[in-house]
Amino acid sequence: MPEVRKKETTSTDIVTIRVALGPGTSRDIEIAADASLYKLAEAINRAFDFGFDHAFGFYSKLTGNYFDSPVKFELFADMGEPTEGARSVKKTSVAEAYAKDKAKLLFMFDYGDEWLFKTERLGIGPKLAKTKYPRVVKSEGKAPEQYPRWEE
Numbered sequence: 001m002p003e004v005r006k007k008e009t010t011s012t013d014i015v016t017i018r019v020a021l022g023p024g025t026s027r028d029i030e031i032a033a034d035a036s037l038y039k040l041a042e043a044i045n046r047a048f049d050f051g052f053d054h055a056f057g058f059y060s061k062l063t064g065n066y067f068d069s070p071v072k073f074e075l076f077a078d079m080g081e082p083t084e085g086a087r088s089v090k091k092t093s094v095a096e097a098y099a100k101d102k103a104k105l106l107f108m109f110d111y112g113d114e115w116l117f118k119t120e121r122l123g124i125g126p127k128l129a130k131t132k133y134p135r136v137v138k139s140e141g142k143a144p145e146q147y148p149r150w151e152e
Contacts, residue, residue: 016030016137021144026140028136037058045109049146056107061106067083101121103121
């Protein structure tokens with residue numbers, strides 16, 4: 001009997017998100033389309049060498065008061081303390097939040113320091129065999145220190 005080989009499949013389930021932290025500092029991250037926004041937040045922090053130690057949210061309003069965003073996803077919703085209209089970051093997939101190419105969301109990390117990352121879906125493509133996701137596929141500029149030392 002011939003050996004049965006498992007066919008490698010290439011489904012279109014990887015989303016590429018560009019994450020910009022000011023001019024000249026960005027990371028392009030590939031992540032599974034069915035991964036949660038929580039997993040994307042982890043990947044963003046890792047890509048910029050930040051700790052993952054604060055609450056965060058994703059907001060459709062890129063400028064001004066992001067709390068007024070018509071579409072928002074917040075960790076607070078998962079903690080039982082949702083703000084009005086906020087949806088879960090743990091139950092919302094990347095594909096759902098970034099439904100179309102060029103879809104943009106503001107990722108706000110740490111409500112005290114307010115690290116503001118502008119994110120944009122660049123595209124969707126096939127998952128590569130033997131590749132671990134999420135992964136950074138392009139890096140531009142040096143990431144700032146999350147907790148810079150203050151001069152005394």
